[in-house]
Amino acid sequence: MKRKTFVVVTVSILMVLLLSACGPTATPTAAPTSAPTSAPATKAPTSAPTNTAAPTATSGPSNPDTVIIGTTDKIASLDSADAYATHDWEILKNISDGLLTWKPGTTDLEADLATDMGTVSKDGLTYTFTLKDGIKFGDGTPLTATVYAAQLNRLLTIGPTCPNDVADTLAVPYVKSITAPDDKTIVFQLTTPIGFFPQILAGAPYVVSDPKTFKADACNLNPTAPVYGVGAWYIDSYDPDTQMLLKPNPYYTGPLKPQAKQVIVKFYSDPNTMALAVQSGEIDVAWRILSPEQLTQLKGVSNLTVGSINGGAIRYLILNHTMKPYSDPNVLKAIASAVDRNEIVDTVYGGQATPLYSMVPPGFLGATEAFDTMYGAPNLDAAKKFLEASGYSAANPVKLEMWYPPEHYGASTAAWMQVIKKQLEATGEMQVTLKAQEWSTYVSALTQGKAYGAGVLGWFFDYPDSSNYLDPFVFNRGEGTNVTAPQKGSLTGIPLNNKAKQLVDLLNKADIETDQVKRADLYKQAQDIYSDLVVTLPLFYLAEHVVYPSYIKGSSSYATPETLNIGPNILFYYSLIKKG
Amino acid sequence: MSPIAILALLIGIPSLLLLTYVFVRGSTGLRRYILTRIGLTLPMIFILATMVFVILRILPGDPVTSALGPKGTPEQIAHIRTTLGLDKPMIVQYGTFLWDMVTLHFGNSLVGGHRPILDEMSERFPATLELIVPASILALLIGVYGGALAAANRKRGIDFSLRIYSVVIYSLPVFWLGLMLQLLFGLRLMWFPISGRIDAVIGTGLKTVTNIYSLDALLSGNWPAFLSVLRHLVLPTVTLGLILSGVFVRMTRVNVIETLHSDYIVAARARGIRERVLIYGHALKNAMIPVITLIGLQVAILLAGAVLTETVFSWPGMGSYLVERISARDYTAVQSVITVFAMLVTLISLGVDVIYSLVDPRVRY
Numbered sequence: 001m002k003r004k005t006f007v008v009v010t011v012s013i014l015m016v017l018l019l020s021a022c023g024p025t026a027t028p029t030a031a032p033t034s035a036p037t038s039a040p041a042t043k044a045p046t047s048a049p050t051n052t053a054a055p056t057a058t059s060g061p062s063n064p065d066t067v068i069i070g071t072t073d074k075i076a077s078l079d080s081a082d083a084y085a086t087h088d089w090e091i092l093k094n095i096s097d098g099l100l101t102w103k104p105g106t107t108d109l110e111a112d113l114a115t116d117m118g119t120v121s122k123d124g125l126t127y128t129f130t131l132k133d134g135i136k137f138g139d140g141t142p143l144t145a146t147v148y149a150a151q152l153n154r155l156l157t158i159g160p161t162c163p164n165d166v167a168d169t170l171a172v173p174y175v176k177s178i179t180a181p182d183d184k185t186i187v188f189q190l191t192t193p194i195g196f197f198p199q200i201l202a203g204a205p206y207v208v209s210d211p212k213t214f215k216a217d218a219c220n221l222n223p224t225a226p227v228y229g230v231g232a233w234y235i236d237s238y239d240p241d242t243q244m245l246l247k248p249n250p251y252y253t254g255p256l257k258p259q260a261k262q263v264i265v266k267f268y269s270d271p272n273t274m275a276l277a278v279q280s281g282e283i284d285v286a287w288r289i290l291s292p293e294q295l296t297q298l299k300g301v302s303n304l305t306v307g308s309i310n311g312g313a314i315r316y317l318i319l320n321h322t323m324k325p326y327s328d329p330n331v332l333k334a335i336a337s338a339v340d341r342n343e344i345v346d347t348v349y350g351g352q353a354t355p356l357y358s359m360v361p362p363g364f365l366g367a368t369e370a371f372d373t374m375y376g377a378p379n380l381d382a383a384k385k386f387l388e389a390s391g392y393s394a395a396n397p398v399k400l401e402m403w404y405p406p407e408h409y410g411a412s413t414a415a416w417m418q419v420i421k422k423q424l425e426a427t428g429e430m431q432v433t434l435k436a437q438e439w440s441t442y443v444s445a446l447t448q449g450k451a452y453g454a455g456v457l458g459w460f461f462d463y464p465d466s467s468n469y470l471d472p473f474v475f476n477r478g479e480g481t482n483v484t485a486p487q488k489g490s491l492t493g494i495p496l497n498n499k500a501k502q503l504v505d506l507l508n509k510a511d512i513e514t515d516q517v518k519r520a521d522l523y524k525q526a527q528d529i530y531s532d533l534v535v536t537l538p539l540f541y542l543a544e545h546v547v548y549p550s551y552i553k554g555s556s557s558y559a560t561p562e563t564l565n566i567g568p569n570i571l572f573y574y575s576l577i578k579k580g
Numbered sequence: 581m582s583p584i585a586i587l588a589l590l591i592g593i594p595s596l597l598l599l600t601y602v603f604v605r606g607s608t609g610l611r612r613y614i615l616t617r618i619g620l621t622l623p624m625i626f627i628l629a630t631m632v633f634v635i636l637r638i639l640p641g642d643p644v645t646s647a648l649g650p651k652g653t654p655e656q657i658a659h660i661r662t663t664l665g666l667d668k669p670m671i672v673q674y675g676t677f678l679w680d681m682v683t684l685h686f687g688n689s690l691v692g693g694h695r696p697i698l699d700e701m702s703e704r705f706p707a708t709l710e711l712i713v714p715a716s717i718l719a720l721l722i723g724v725y726g727g728a729l730a731a732a733n734r735k736r737g738i739d740f741s742l743r744i745y746s747v748v749i750y751s752l753p754v755f756w757l758g759l760m761l762q763l764l765f766g767l768r769l770m771w772f773p774i775s776g777r778i779d780a781v782i783g784t785g786l787k788t789v790t791n792i793y794s795l796d797a798l799l800s801g802n803w804p805a806f807l808s809v810l811r812h813l814v815l816p817t818v819t820l821g822l823i824l825s826g827v828f829v830r831m832t833r834v835n836v837i838e839t840l841h842s843d844y845i846v847a848a849r850a851r852g853i854r855e856r857v858l859i860y861g862h863a864l865k866n867a868m869i870p871v872i873t874l875i876g877l878q879v880a881i882l883l884a885g886a887v888l889t890e891t892v893f894s895w896p897g898m899g900s901y902l903v904e905r906i907s908a909r910d911y912t913a914v915q916s917v918i919t920v921f922a923m924l925v926t927l928i929s930l931g932v933d934v935i936y937s938l939v940d941p942r943v944r945y
Contacts, residue, residue, distance in 0.1 A: 063781050074692050074904070163694045165656060222693045237784060240693060241703060241896035242776065245784045264780045269900045270891050273762070273775045277894075280767050280774050440646035440909065 061551045062281055064580045065261035069572075070274045070283035074267055075240055077221040080209045081154040082162035084169070086460065086570055087288065089204035091265070094246065094574050095138075096207035096229025097254060099129045099186065100198055104256070104576060105559030105567040107364070107464040109198050112254070113143075113208070113230065117198070120514060124193025127201075129186045136251035137210055138228030149180035151209045154216060162219035166205050169462055173491070174200065193512040195519050196465040203463050207231070232256045232575040233263065242267060246574065256575035259555075263574045278304065278547050284579060285564065286547040287572060291410075292352040295545055303550050307563035310363055311544035311570045313460045314356055314469075315409065317402075317420075317537040318446055321496055322482040323453040325398050332534035334386035334398075336371060338424050340378035345540050348416045356538040358527045359459075360469045363568045365516065366523030367466065370531035371538060380427050387429045397431045400424065403446065403455040408439040413456060416539075449480040464569040466523045467511050473536050474503055483535050503529045544570055553578045590790075595931065602938060613937055621930050626678075628922035632915050633677050637670070646909035647690045664690075664912065677915075686916040691908040697916045700901065706791035707777060708897035711816055711889065712882050716875070718821030723828020724864070724871065730829065731836035731867075732859045742829055750826030754885050758819040758892035765815060772814045775894040779808040816893040820885050824878060831874050835867035842866075869940045876932030880925045 073087035080092050093101075101112035111117055118129040135143040156175060159167025174197060177189040190197065200206070208230050213223045225245075227235035232254060233246040244265040248258040266283055268274040275294040278286035279301055290298070299306050317335075325331045341355030357369035375382065392398045404417045414436065421432040437445070445451040457479070461468045473479050476486040476493030483500045484493030492508065495501035503526060510522035546564055554561035555576040565576045603611055644660045645652065661667045664687070665676055680686060686697035730742040749757075766774035773779070777793050778786060786805045788796045794813070797806035839845060840863050848858055887899030894900070898917060905913040 066781050068780050076692055168653065222695055240695070243780055243783065264784070266776070266780050268775065268894045269896070269904055270894055272759070273892060273894045276762055276767055276774045280770065282774055438640045440641040440643070443649060444642070444645045
């Protein structure tokens with residue numbers, strides 16, 4: 001009987017423990033690892049209410065000199081001539097610098113390795129920069145303009161042969177040559193004048209890479225540590241499956257001096273585990289990518305801050321202007337009038353997304369809310385009028401087929417496509433059939449512009465400029481709208497109609513304009529025509545989130561310390577984090 | 581030497597020696613049996629590899645378009661297709677695939693740095709081994725002793741409790757149990773870490789040779805690292821071990837009960853041998869024979885469980901590698917991992933069969 005009692009008691013204890021695990025976590029008074037006396041006094045254990053239902057994260061740092069950043073992103077390439085992913089760029093921008101950069105927390109440009117913003121020739125084809133003195137790699141090797149130019153030329157020479165091939169998007173179409181007439185001067189000769197070239201130049205593909213590690217004749221996606229650049233940090237060790245250790249570059253002379261003695265970037269395969277890890281204090285920062293549900297839960301944890309960054313990831317409908325019924329402008333306008341973006345973000349994302357009324361998200365040069373101004377959506381009466389102008393009615397509804405990938409953008413895609421279907425059908429004059437297709441089949445069918453009339457896509461900028469939110473959908477770059485038809489030797493193609501021609505002309509003009517005020521105005525005009533044409537239908541954009549405990553701080557010297565100085569360019573400068 | 585080569589030597593050489601010993605010292609019948617089993621294993625692996633090849637190709641979706649997304653140009657797509665040999669006729673692809681499997685030339689990954697898949701697996705496999713070995717031991721300890729305890733106390737409270745335990749624990753989804761343990765012991769009590777194989781800071785000082793962190797820490801005399809590895813092992817090992825223990829409890833219980841009714845047990849009991857010695861000294865030994873077969877059969881379930889356990893605990897092993905590569909549609913890596921898993925299960929089954937034939941002389945060769 002003793003054994004029986006033992007087993008019963010043990011099983012009962014286990015069940016109680018398991019059930020208790022499902023409940024809210026304990027307040028700090030119950031936690032065995034109490035906060036050190038030097039911990040920030042935002043939540044003193046003694047003052048914590050013992051019966052509070054709010055879960056609590058650990059209240060004190062465990063390794064005061066080390067900042068541990070968790071992410072579910074994996075490194076695809078550490079070669080700046082090849083890397084083409086947000087997180088790869090983040091690492092590259094932390095270990096090295098370029099001639100220009102963005103002020104932390106903003107998309108405003110400033111000189112970095114260059115002494116100033118450079119000079120532009122009158123024809124807009126030549127950019128000349130002068131290097132600052134005393135720039136050195138992490139191993140002490142001095143940087144000269146000759147070395148810099150040679151390393152940047154890798155973009156033009158071996159770049160297009162590298163697997164991720166950033167060069168074909170961000171270098172080859174724009175840059176003809178990169179030369180160094182002397183040890184201090186770097187000259188970029190462009191293929192065509194480009195107003196947004198400084199924005200491209202501030203990006204990770206244009207940071208300096210170490211010639212000892214990144215040779216002129218080969219891509220090196222997985223260099224062996226240590227990996228040096230001229231930035232605030234260098235990679236001391238790196239295991240692609242577990243973590244990357246960054247240490248301060250002793251020769252760094254720039255403004256972003258590291259606040260911590262080392263930074264560890266820890267890779268997670270499951271965002272849920274990362275969410276638990278930031279609560280338990282295993283990591284100091286949870287950065288990219290947590291689901292809306294996890295964020296909602298973490299917002300309820302005291303001692304944790306969830307910082308939201310109005311980032312650049314947008315979702316939109318591709319509408320093929322050459323396929324029926326989307327070739328009818330009235331049908332496109334009816335769709336634009338009927339869609340209620342607020343309902344989508346509220347019902348599907350619980351407010352974690354933001355309605356988008358132009359392809360250019362707020363905060364970018366010349367961003368407007370053109371779709372809202374033009375259609376005031378949702379406006380079912382207006383939608384009906386557009387449809388009736390084309391002969392549609394309740395008895396003769398327009399039949400729309402809309403495609404989406406059920407897995408690529410997450411399970412929520414099916415949910416918000418259902419919401420859109422319901423909204424369009426609420427007009428009584430549209431009949432929507434939703435069709436799901438596996439991603440790889442879907443994306444080629446949609447972007448080739450021959451099979452699907454309408455479908456869903458997401459977009460994330462290559463460089464933080466309005467042109468990158470408009471040009472790819474208007475010019476014939478394979479996005480499937482077909483508002484311009486491909487033409488050999490032309491970057492823009494043949495516009496579908498007069499309005500499309502106006503739009504192409506405006507964008508071409510804006511792209512080469514170097515005066516930012518004039519550019520902003522041109523983009524505003526372009527967005528008006530874009531919404532009138534309904535080239536695509538912007539729906540919403542997804543904020544990026546960074547989660548951290550109270551002992552982690554951003555720098556108050558720069559913008560948005562509440563998001564650890566991460567701005568709309570989604571660039572996280574590790575140097576600015578302070579722990580303790 | 582890569583970690584996988586070291587491991588292959590550590591596991592392969594003793595296994596080969598054992599097989600040679602059995603082959604040389606065993607009877608003619610045993611030799612014939614081993615040869616037959618090896619003869620059956622080879623076509624089994626061939627069939628499995630063929631199935632993996634065919635299934636991945638009839639599934640919808642193109643790996644190249646998937647990897648490149650909407651920004652991929654036709655030139656890039658064509659270039660990668662040529663590099664991967666996807667532009668060749670299916671029969672040529674199949675032949676190349678089989679040869680690559682035989683020569684362990686798995687090619688390069690389509691994503692995540694485009695590294696050689698063999699290198700990636702060689703880093704991941706030791707992590708899985710470090711997880712499944714203690715998990716199997718835990719499952720066996722709980723299962724065998726739990727089963728014997730239940731059999732010894734048949735139709736009593738303890739028997740009922742253990743039977744309920746075995747059913748409940750077997751039915752629990754592994755990710756749910758893992759999550760509960762994380763919430764309880766990781767977040768609430770803070771006894772054990774929630775994720776990873778080693779503390780992030782301590783891990784920076786660990787020199788890896790075999791990539792089995794506990795072994796590497798021991799070899800380098802890095803005791804903080806060793807303790808950290810052990811602490812990180814607890815929750816994933818318990819999760820996987822508990823899930824597997826249920827079936828062992830049931831199997832052992834049934835076999836021990838059956839053995840306790842054998843004539844030799846009745847005779848031993850009549851001679852006054854103590855009940856405890858009878859159960860644990862005599863009955864359990866004989867009841868273990870079918871359990872050995874079960875161990876072989878459980879390897880597949882163990883690996884499947886490891887896939888989920890590794891994902892839940894961000895344990896960078898073969899399981900989480902497979903999940904990551906399926907999500908990224910890295911078909912080259914997926915077919916390699918599945919083939920390796922299949923080969924592993926088949927080879928362990930072969931090993932178990934050989935051991936079974938040694939342990940139980942009644943097996944007819």
